[in-house]
Amino acid sequence: MKILITGGAGFIGSALIRLLINETDHEILNVDKLTYAGNLESLKSITNNPRYKFICADICDSEAVNRFVLEFRPDKIMHLAAESHVDRSVDAPGDFIETNIVGTYTLLNAARRLQDSGADLLFHHVSTDEVFGSLGATGLFTETTPYSPRSPYSASKASSDHLVRAWGETYGLPFVITNCSNNYGPYQFPEKLIPLMIMNALAKKPLPIYGNGENVRDWLYVDDHARALYMVATEGQVGETYNIGGNSEKTNLDVVNTLCDVMNELQPAEKFYYRKLIIHVTDRPGHDLRYAIDTSKIKRELGWQPEESFDTGLRKTVNWYLNNLPWCKAVAGGYGQERLGLQPVN
Secondary structure, three states: OEEEEEOOOOHHHHHHHHHHHHHOOOEEEEEEOOOOOOOHHHHOOOOOOOOEEEEEOOOOOHHHHHHHHHHHOOOEEEEOOOOOOHHHHHHOHHHHHHHHHHHHHHHHHHHHHHHHOOOOOEEEEEEEHHHHOOOOOOOOEOOOOOOOOOOHHHHHHHHHHHHHHHHHHHHOOOEEEEEEOEEEOOOOOOOOHHHHHHHHHHOOOOEEEEOOOOOEEEEEEHHHHHHHHHHHHHHOOOOOEEEEOOOOEEEHHHHHHHHHHHHHHHOOEOOEOHHHHEEEEOOOOOOOOEOOEOOHHHHHHHOOOOOOOHHHHHHHHHHHHHHOHHHHHHHHOOOOOOOOOOOOOO
């Protein structure tokens, strides 16, 4: 099988490619623009595999997209390329509109052209649970939960979900959509909560938590997500949506407290306790209270469930960062772990 993966140098995309190269015989084409969050170091272990090829391209470039889609002629397109950091979307929403909406539109049109040429393909769009909005203290997101995005990021992903469904209904393009909860694990860019807290703790910098820290997220280990994505792409029913979650609801404060305890065990500092670094800062604008995913459909229909609990996954994650600090320094580049998401656009 030939699989085209967009955003394959990113966090989730690189985990998916490592899985496919190491555990299948498929041929993989990775297309990535290599923005600040994309780094080929995450794929160093499989770069020389003859079944792997990389193209540096922008999915908004219709000429380039049409060329590599029609030349490679994939059996499946797994679309992961996206701007994904909510705080950055508050500061610069235009980047999210361009990549997440226009880029998806451009890729869908190329897929349609490939289909019109006689190819049999599937378009798998990888999305987020944030399109569903915010939950109260109880309840779970299901595949039929109405969309209610509340940030520029989630609105752009909701738009791209709708585009994929529209191309399926209007043009007959075979598709599946997955909506996942918060991912964590190795190779994640250190702007996201868990790697940011690890790096700050190592530097004995403050560990900033938005508001009172009671916002709840469901946490999904990235390798579990990669397995689910491959399962949906190969066994999922065309036209269906599958929610992917880790069954690990935690408040942000609980996440950071647990991380501090793991850090204290694995990287003890003399007369130093990492929880002392925790501070509370002004909350994010429009910060959703709670996300939680019902994973019963993917478990029932495809037999998938996460292998990692939050405790086992977090321990693996902290260990990985402690053993790969040169990677962290290399990918961070000019990112100074500064606070984002407070500046309105003029």
